Amino acid sequence: MTPSLRLLFAAGLLALPAIDALSAIERVVEKTFSVAAAGNLHVETQGGAIQVDPASDSVVKITARQRIRANSDAEADELLKKLEFTFEQAGNDVRVVWWVWSTAADRS
16 A cells, blocks of 8 residues: 555544544424415425325425434534525415525525
């Protein structure tokens, strides 16, 4: 093994404990809206899975799972401050926005 490969390998081993120190903190946000027929669901997101399941009742139920890689709940709270997460209802239409901003200036 060449010296440069040994150095890269050693650096990788040193980085592993830092990576493992982060844990996945999961939070669940649920919101329910009463709607009538002929409404629309609008979802705006940067990524993540979206699953839509039809139902026979007049309810839109949204369950969002936030998975944050952080060392603590306090750190997760700080990371979530960069998240725009809104629910809006206008008549029978429901709009969900899930957007991560890199800085507060990005919001304007």
